[in-house]
Amino acid sequence: MVLADPALVGVLGLRMGDNALILGQRLSEWCGHAPVLEEDIATANIALDLIGQASNWLKLAGEVEGGGRSADDLAFLRDAREFTNVLLVEQPDPDFAHTLMRQYLFDSWHAEMLDRLVDSTEARIAEVAAKSAKEAAYHRRRSADLIVRLGDGSEESHARMQAALDALYPFAGELDQPDDCDKALAAAAIAPDLGELAGEVASARTIVFGRAGLSVPTDVPVRSGGKSGLHSEALGYLLAEMQILQRSHPGAKW
Amino acid sequence: MSGASSSASPWPLWEVFIRGQAGISHRHVGSLHAADAETALCNARDVYTRRGEGVSIWVVPSAAILATDPDDHDQLFDAAQSKIYRHPSFFEVPEEIGHM
């Protein structure tokens, strides 16, 4: 199926928005529970950035769709099968090492992606990307720094970061795998070529993981499916929690 | 609960100074904990500029600050109190002269 450009813009907006929303939701779970006060505040800042970005992307997706759905409608009234975020961002947090690793794997791609989207031929995409790009660059800088410090830190912090990398690395590949929409978006110069982006992201990650003393798993199969709505079971629970009020009080204003 | 006693090596305290806007000096705003200077700077950004309060941040280890002893207050600061001629209001300027 080949979508026309406007519909493609909607797909991209939805994907970017869903990634930001689901990751922001995951991060916000830490509020009040992070390892130290300063980290609690920093994590909330990143979650706030992501929720703000999600609003902007989903608003755009709703406008492109033309059916009158608001960002809130898209966030709170879609089922798991309609969400298009990558599996990486919905993965739960067995410990804070997983949170940080998930964050870095996403940030390292996200910041690069937004940098390219700023130059999109589609003005509305470029505009939303420009609002998010600086935030994402800061997120990447911070999470890369923490990966290096904790990878190098104590024996336990090293072990935890390595375990998190081993567990989450298979999910990182989905960001790099273009589907038909991604290819059409690249062909129309609305979005970058994901394969090309992947190369740059990979070399930046190699430097960071090298400095952290972490070994990148090799020959792992890529876990994907999120872009086409085939998620891990974790997403259903996340949405059940997130959507409860909108679902149980249809039509109410908040 | 084991963690409560595992604070064998707590993070040191840092003093945070922020320049609120271009052209004015850095001002002490508070303190925080961090393992080292770089993370202190990063934490200061997250803790003390959430409402756009700054354009530049300094962090200084609290332990590096040397302060005057309050007991020395009189000998250090009282002497300046008597040099009232250092202030422009000491001098009378004739009204005809206007601003000086």
Added chain:
Amino acid sequence: MYAQEVKTPSSRLRSRSDMCEQECAFQDKLDAGTKIEPKDWMPDAYRKTLVRQISQHAHSEIVGQLPEGNWITRAPTLERKAILLAKVQDEAGHGLYLYCAAETLGVSRDDMTADLLSGRAKYSSIFNYPTLTWADVGAIGWLVDGAAIMNQVPLQRCSYGPYARAMVRVCKEESFHQRQGFDIMRVLANGTEAQRAMAQDALDRWWWPSLMMFGPPDDASVHSAQSMAWGIKQDSNDELRQKFVDQTVPQSDFLGLKIPDPDLIWNDDEQHYDFGAIDWHEFYDVIAGNGPCNAERLGARCNAWSEGAWYREGLKAHSDKQRLDRKAA
């Protein structure tokens, strides 16, 4: 309030004849409104009381993240989610500022944290009540933050410089907290029948605990007189409680909600609302650890601290290594 039961070392107000020359000079400074700074001489009892008060205040901010934090993941719109997250994040910031103020008195944040987690230190009773519905988030902002602001505004003038300065920052940031709570209540009160019921139910459950936040009645507050003489408490518990009731009743009327107190009535002679008796048994019971959520709240903080130990130690280990490397180079 956020520091409801701050014990001073003696329940009797110290008179001038009890004081040594140094203490008299200290009291003169306080009476003249001069701020006390960390390196200034201060009576041991003043220092101890301040540490207790500021750390209780800080602990309350930290534990206070939890009841509302509960609803961040369930906030009904993206904007409400962001506002609530920013608000709860502010509480963490306020705890941080306050711990730093206490640290200027020679106690470490880790030691204060250990006191909280072991149950030795207290925090405000209000945070041991559960947040059962979204309206509770509104009620907390409206009532609990409203009560807190009433107490914190005068603390900006307290005698201890670092505490007063921390409170200036806290009050500046907190000014949006009460409004966001009232805004939630306003929307619910004008919403569907279920939403209105939710708002009324939240007011029913949070009203009395909010009044308890101001602490025991004045005749039972044996430590207040000394704290007032020291300039670390400005208004009596009952005065603030009355002020809060007088301020809140018209707001509740505006919302069309009913305050759950059959004895509440306007007293034209006094120009105040008279209100019913507070169940102090409940208050002392919650303070003693038997509130509906004491175990959960403390459990959550203990868990965050112990589960986060590897992170704090890992970052420290890295910077220690870097320092050694720099020395070797």
